[in-house]
């Protein structure tokens with residue numbers, strides 16, 4: 659079975675105590691049943707403490723947060739479980755974060771989560787977007803629709819080639835991307851083969867500068883940190899597009915494009931990507947920090963992702979016209 663991964667995947671290494679944010683802050687960690695059972699039978703101080711902080715909810719067991727931190731977090735930035743019992747004793751989420759695995763049965767895609775500051779730095783440096791692959795034993799008969807997957811793989815590769823070589827300004831790249839997604843949707847729905855038109859001009863769409871409707875939409879979602887709320891409430895700046903934005907787009911497309919095989923809906927994912935790029939560009943600040951915070955608030959919260967994918971068809975801030983207007987500047 660073939661395993662695909664961006665080159666930057668191999669360069670990641672946790673910076674632990676040097677981390678400006680830490681994955682041990684603000685989130686309550688989902689603890690898998692195997693780890694929860696192991697933790698609960700431990701003896702000594704660590705076992706007592708774990709029994710105190712593990713909490714069963716209707717969605718499974720979580721590690722509760724105390725004073726905004728995971729209770730296993732030590733002042734030196736290390737995890738108490740890892741320090742006392744070793745890396746293998748960590749629960750699945752903590753063992754794997756920020757590594758992502760999408761197992762499609764007959765192939766696997768690996769990636770990194772933008773919500774980790776060190777991963778965000780590597781991803782947005784733009785030096786490791788090349789997709790590599792290796793063979794591993796195993797694999798099984800896939801359950802996905804193979805003709806839909808073939809379309810999605812081909813069109814994603816075509817878009818990546820365009821992204822790598824284009825000299826168009828970033829708003830035009832996003833415009834091309836959104837219109838291409840509509841063309842791919844047509845092919846997925848049984849229509850003509852998708853066409854990528856890089857120089858496409860959108861007639862009859864006036865320019866809009868105000869990101870307020872988009873910010874208000876994100877303000878209506880679940881919010882984890884006061885910092886994110888403050889950013890969304892502040893007036894936006896005119897997006898200043900830097901080189902890192904192309905890597906940001908590459909990251910989102912790599913992560914979400916093939917997932918359309920589950921429901922044949924590429925347009926809602928493309929709108930998610932365009933809205934994310936517009937918001938991150940419009941909120942300003944350091945690109946790595948803003949993108950990392952976006953990911954922590956949105957990508958790591960399945961309810962928020964779901965709300966955006968649903969809103970793609972019903973919310974006025976996410977209509978094609980609204981997004982295209984914001985890209986006309």
Ligand code: SF4
Pocket residue numbers: 671672673674677678679680681682755756773774775776777
């Ligand atoms: S967020 Fe990333 S760099 Fe920071 S502690 Fe977690 S894995 Fe390490």
